[in-house]
Amino acid sequence: MCLGIPGKVTEVYGAEGLQMGMVDFGGVRREVxxxxxxxxxxxxxxxxxxxxxxxxxxxxxxxxxxxxLLEEISELDELEWMKEVAEQSLSVLESGKNPSxxxxxxxxxxxxx
Amino acid sequence: MSIASTGLxxxxxxxxxxxxxxxxxxxxxxxxxxxxxRFLPRFGNEVLSVLGDAAVVAVPGEExxxxxxxxxxxxxxFPGGNIGHLAVHGTVNDLxxxxxEPLYLTAGFILEEGLPFDVLDRVIEAMSESASEAGVMxxxxxxxxxxxxxxxxxxxxxxxxxxxxxxxxxxxTRARDGDVVLVSGPIGRHGVAIMAAREDLRFEVEVxxxxxxxxxxxxxLRASCGPAxxxxxxxxxxxxxxxxNEIAASSGVGIRLEEGDxxxxxxxxxxxxxxxxxxxxxxxxxxxxxxxAPEAAGAALEALRSQATGVSAARIGTVTAERPGLVLLRxxxxxxxVVDMLPGDQLPRIx
Amino acid sequence: MKYLSEYxxxxxxxxxxxxxxxxxxxxxxxxxxxxxxxxxxxxxxxQEFLKDAVDMIHGPGCPVCxxxxxxxxxxxxxxxxxxxxxxxxGDMLRVPGSDSxxxxxxxxxxxxRVVYSPLDALEIARAHPEHEVVFFAVxxxxxxxxxxxxxxxxxxxxxxxxxxxxxxxxxxxxxxxILDAPDNRVExxxxxxxxxxxxxxxxxxxxxxxxxxxxxxxxxxxxxxLEGIYMAVRQLEEGRAEVENQYARSVRRSGNEPxxxxxxxxxxxxDRAWRGIGEIPSSGLGLREEFADFDAERKFDxxxxxxxxxxECMAGDVLxxxxxxxxxxxxGEACTPEKPLGAPMVSSEGACAAYYNYARFQPETxxxxx
Numbered sequence: 001m002c003l004g005i006p007g008k009v010t011e012v013y014g015a016e017g018l019q020m021g022m023v024d025f026g027g028v029r030r031e032v033x034x035x036x037x038x039x040x041x042x043x044x045x046x047x048x049x050x051x052x053x054x055x056x057x058x059x060x061x062x063x064x065x066x067x068x069l070l071e072e073i074s075e076l077d078e079l080e081w082m083k084e085v086a087e088q089s090l091s092v093l094e095s096g097k098n099p100s101x102x103x104x105x106x107x108x109x110x111x112x113x
Numbered sequence: 114m115s116i117a118s119t120g121l122x123x124x125x126x127x128x129x130x131x132x133x134x135x136x137x138x139x140x141x142x143x144x145x146x147x148x149x150x151r152f153l154p155r156f157g158n159e160v161l162s163v164l165g166d167a168a169v170v171a172v173p174g175e176e177x178x179x180x181x182x183x184x185x186x187x188x189x190x191f192p193g194g195n196i197g198h199l200a201v202h203g204t205v206n207d208l209x210x211x212x213x214e215p216l217y218l219t220a221g222f223i224l225e226e227g228l229p230f231d232v233l234d235r236v237i238e239a240m241s242e243s244a245s246e247a248g249v250m251x252x253x254x255x256x257x258x259x260x261x262x263x264x265x266x267x268x269x270x271x272x273x274x275x276x277x278x279x280x281x282x283x284x285x286t287r288a289r290d291g292d293v294v295l296v297s298g299p300i301g302r303h304g305v306a307i308m309a310a311r312e313d314l315r316f317e318v319e320v321x322x323x324x325x326x327x328x329x330x331x332x333x334l335r336a337s338c339g340p341a342x343x344x345x346x347x348x349x350x351x352x353x354x355x356x357x358n359e360i361a362a363s364s365g366v367g368i369r370l371e372e373g374d375x376x377x378x379x380x381x382x383x384x385x386x387x388x389x390x391x392x393x394x395x396x397x398x399x400x401x402x403x404x405x406a407p408e409a410a411g412a413a414l415e416a417l418r419s420q421a422t423g424v425s426a427a428r429i430g431t432v433t434a435e436r437p438g439l440v441l442l443r444x445x446x447x448x449x450x451v452v453d454m455l456p457g458d459q460l461p462r463i464x
Numbered sequence: 465m466k467y468l469s470e471y472x473x474x475x476x477x478x479x480x481x482x483x484x485x486x487x488x489x490x491x492x493x494x495x496x497x498x499x500x501x502x503x504x505x506x507x508x509x510x511q512e513f514l515k516d517a518v519d520m521i522h523g524p525g526c527p528v529c530x531x532x533x534x535x536x537x538x539x540x541x542x543x544x545x546x547x548x549x550x551x552x553x554g555d556m557l558r559v560p561g562s563d564s565x566x567x568x569x570x571x572x573x574x575x576x577r578v579v580y581s582p583l584d585a586l587e588i589a590r591a592h593p594e595h596e597v598v599f600f601a602v603x604x605x606x607x608x609x610x611x612x613x614x615x616x617x618x619x620x621x622x623x624x625x626x627x628x629x630x631x632x633x634x635x636x637x638x639x640x641x642i643l644d645a646p647d648n649r650v651e652x653x654x655x656x657x658x659x660x661x662x663x664x665x666x667x668x669x670x671x672x673x674x675x676x677x678x679x680x681x682x683x684x685x686x687x688x689x690l691e692g693i694y695m696a697v698r699q700l701e702e703g704r705a706e707v708e709n710q711y712a713r714s715v716r717r718s719g720n721e722p723x724x725x726x727x728x729x730x731x732x733x734x735d736r737a738w739r740g741i742g743e744i745p746s747s748g749l750g751l752r753e754e755f756a757d758f759d760a761e762r763k764f765d766x767x768x769x770x771x772x773x774x775x776e777c778m779a780g781d782v783l784x785x786x787x788x789x790x791x792x793x794x795x796g797e798a799c800t801p802e803k804p805l806g807a808p809m810v811s812s813e814g815a816c817a818a819y820y821n822y823a824r825f826q827p828e829t830x831x832x833x834x
Binding site for chain 2: 002026028030031051
C-alpha cells in the first residue's frame, strides 16, 4: 500500500500551520503536504508522495549507489534472451495451450552467467 | 428593463437578466427571444432561419449516414474547449469514422435554470465555429429548461447526417489478419484535461483537450488509401483500449499492441501515474485509430502526418487471426498481457 | 519520469531475472505483501520470467480487500444519508457490501465524492458547513499519517462537521498470522516499501529472527521487485534470515518519525477484523478517545446494520495465499469485475481482479492445482 510516486518540490510555503509545497511529477503539478519531511526538504529535492503527502525524501545518493550496482550486474548487450521469453509469452497467450514444462533435463535459456 | 408595477411579483426579476430561467424553455416570448438573440445569430443559415417544425434538406444518394450523441460533460468549460466543441466534433467524427462526409447537424439543448448567459454564448459560439470549420450546417434544434439541479449546467444532443461514398466504407467488421493498427495522435489528453479541470482531484497539468474535427484526416486517408482503410474509430469514452476491443469483437480478430509504440505525452503519463490510471482507457476527442491493410500502412501514416492534427501519428500494433476478440499488449519488458474492456469508468486509486 | 522510469528498464530487469534463475538451487516460495507489488507482478508478467524458480504468492496487502464487511456496510449507510457528503478514495467505490456499493448509493441520490487526499475531504467540510462530511479512512500504515493529519487539522481549525470512518490495518500482525498458519509455504517476504517508508523496518526484525524468514523491504517498479526477489532468494540460498532494504532510496530503518509521532497522537492500536481472514488482535488503528468527535462510528448511530457475505466468496483463502484466484469456483463465472462477490475482484490490486484482467488467458489459469 502503495501508490506513491516521486516528484520534484518546486516551492515550499506555509498554510494554516502546515508546511506545504508544490510538487512537479514530470509535467503534473499538485499541492502536497510536506509536514512529514519539513526539516529535510527544500525546493529542488525529490519526494515520494502518497495521497497528497510527502512520506519521504528521495535519497539521491542511495538511488545512485543502488543503480550503479544494478548496472554492474547487467549486461548491456543483446536482448536475445528477452526476445525468446517475449515470443513464448505471446505464443502461449495466443494458442491458449500450456508451454512445454521445463524438466530437469532441459537446459535453462542460454545467456551469459 | 421596465416592468409595470401592478403589485404582483414579477416572474422575471430584473436581477436574473444574465441567466437562463425556466421561462426560456416554455415556448413563449422568452423562448423566442433566446432563439432570436442567442442561437440564430450564431448558427444563422437559410434552413435554420425558416424555423419550421422540421428542417427540409436535400440529401444525395440512396444511403445516408446518421449519428446521434449526447454530451453531458462537467465542467462545461475546460482547457482546450467547451461542451460545444465536443457536441459538434463528437457527432461529426462519428460520421467521418464511417467514411461519411458530414453535412448537417441538429442541436437539442437541455439547459439548467440559472445557467449564466455568458457561458451559454461561449458554448454556442464554439458550436458555430466548429460547425463552420467542419463544413456542416446546423439545420434544426430545440431548447428545454429544467429546474436548478436537474442538469449539470447543460446537456446537448446533436444528430448528424452525412453523405456516403460507395467506394469508401470503413466499418468495425472489416479488420482482418495482417492488418496494421495506427493511431493519429497522442493518447489520453482529453480525459486528463477534464480530470484536472474538475474541482475534486486538484492537480494542474499543461494538457489541453484534443477536441478536434477528424473529417480532414479521414479525407486524407480516403484520398491516399481508399478501401485499404478497413476500420476507423474515435476512441472517446473508454479510450483506445475500448475502441480496439470493440473492433476485435465485431471483426472476430485479435489485436496485438506494442507498449513502447503508444504515443503518450509525458504529462499524461505523469497524471496517470499519480492517479493510478491506465492511459489506454482515458478518453480522447481528437484522435482516431485506423485499421489499415498492411500494404497501405506507409501511405496512411504519411497521409495522417501531413496534417497538423496528425503529425504524431504512429503504428501501434497489428491484427491477427489468433484468439479472436482478444486485445493483447506486449510490455516494455517483453511479456504480454490482456487489455480488456473495463466494467465501468476508471477510478483514481491510492493502492 | 525521474526515479520511476529507470526502474522499468528492460535490460536491468532481464539481468536480475537471470541472476535469480542462476541463484535459486531449488524452487522457492515467496510472498509479496503489498497489493501494489502484486499489481506490478501480474501486469508486467514477472511470474512468467521467473518460471519455476520462484513462486510468488500474493499476500493480503490490499487494504481495500481486507476492509471488514461491517465497515463497508457502515459506509453505505452513512453515504445514503441526505445530510452527509461521503468522501472516499476511488478504490472503495465498487467494493461490494452486503447488498450494494458506494456507486449504487450514489446512483440512488447519495452524495459520494472521490478525493485524492484526505485534506481534500476536510476542504469539502469547510466549504459545506451545512453538511456533515464523512471520510472513509482506509489503508495500511502508509496512509495513516495522511488520515491522522486530516483529523488533527480538523481539530486545530475548529471544524465540527468533519468525521472519519476508520478502517486501518497494520502489516506485521498479518505476516505473523500467515507464518502461524499450519499449511504455510512462504519461505521469504517482500515487505511493502511505502508502509516501511513510514514505519521503518524495526518491527520486522523480530519476525525474521523468530520465524527464520528473510524479509526484504521492496519497492514497486519491476526492477525493484526483481531486485527484492533476488535479495530474498540469495538469503535463502545462504541460509540467512535477515531484514534487508531494497528500497533504500525511500526507506530508512527508523522510517518517518514525525509521521509515526502524529499517528500515535491521533490513533491507537485496536483489534481488527480482516475481511476473509477474521479478527487479528492489535492489527488495526482506531481513533483515540480525545478525537471521539471526529469518529464517525461514535458520531452517528450505526447500531443495527446486519451484514451477510456471499457464501461462494473465497476471498479469505486468496488473501492468505492458500489458493490462486482461478482456483475459486466462482472465479470468472459468478464473480467478475462487473459483478464481484468479494473485494479482491474489485480492487485494482486485489489478486482476483489482477488475474482476471491480466492473466486469465494464460495456461496456469486453467485450473491446475498449485
